[in-house]
Amino acid sequence: MPQVDEHLIDDDIDTSAWDGVPIRLRAAGLRWTPQRRTLVDVLREHQGHVTATELISRCRERDQTTTPSTVYRTLDVLEEFGLVAHGHGHDGREEYHVLPGETHGHLYCEACGRQWEIRPETGAAIVDALAADLGFEVDLSHVTISGHCQGCHD
Amino acid sequence: MPQVDEHLIDDDIDTSAWDGVPIRLRAAGLRWTPQRRTLVDVLREHQGHVTATELISRCRERDQTTTPSTVYRTLDVLEEFGLVAHGHGHDGREEYHVLPGETHGHLYCEACGRQWEIRPETGAAIVDALAADLGFEVDLSHVTISGHCQGCHD
DNA sequence: CGGTCGAACGCAACACGTTGCAATAGCAAT
């Protein structure tokens, strides 16, 4: 019996999005370079959240000549393609979400440092509340709300 | 007939909170220094939102020897006293809200750069939604949600 | 397979914020 491919279980992440990157870049008049390949190889092995700093050091493990500005610029390109999304932690530092899938915000616990995704219905409640208030259109992908998780308060 | 003092009109900000600062500092075993006086004098003349960088340059106008680390450390102290509150703009840079009054979050328009306060009822809706979801306790004072304001979308 | 164009690179400088440490100076008590 063949594997079902409509549903992927949690630890069997669909990594195929990365395969199309060289073609998508060239189609947009951009270029596929060794430096970009290094970063994409690193991202391929990741799921969930990573800081930019960690990505840079992982790249440097593979290519000792890695330069921060190149990595940041490539991350910007990949974000435009929807392959990563960044937010800012409590201290303002960048956190990247790899293969974010459906647009969503994040929760950050100031006590234990763990993160959670805001579930679609909850995100929608936030979007609706602010649309009703001032007609404000929330960019959920960039929302990181800090506070204390269930395990860390009182 | 004497002035009513229970209600202050919008452009008549109650600045008296600053008067008690020297005493409050000493009561907490802290010190009232010329550097702190400079910053408090600057804050006195402000209302609403200011970036840390702008505060530093305003301090330098009054005292050319002003040092950034001292200003940042004093802002931390004043934040513990509830006299300022900081959030992070879209780029992660710090924004200080002077005399924030009741705890509230902020909205930031990515297009025009303007900011709004999230009204109490709307803030409560956000807090409630996340409490119901994961039992998460939101620190509203640190929330900055970015997106597009009514005037800037479509 | 060369030649051309300009996207991307590396680097240096900058901006913002934090941290460790030795020297200074509030402040309270004498």
Place this chain on the structure above:
DNA sequence: ATTGCTATTGCAACGTGTTGCGTTCGACCG
């Protein structure tokens, strides 16, 4: 007024991220 304790300062170094610019090299074409 002097003294002693220690909070605070200034500085230097660091961490993270951005920007400008001259050089390189990827992609496409003949």
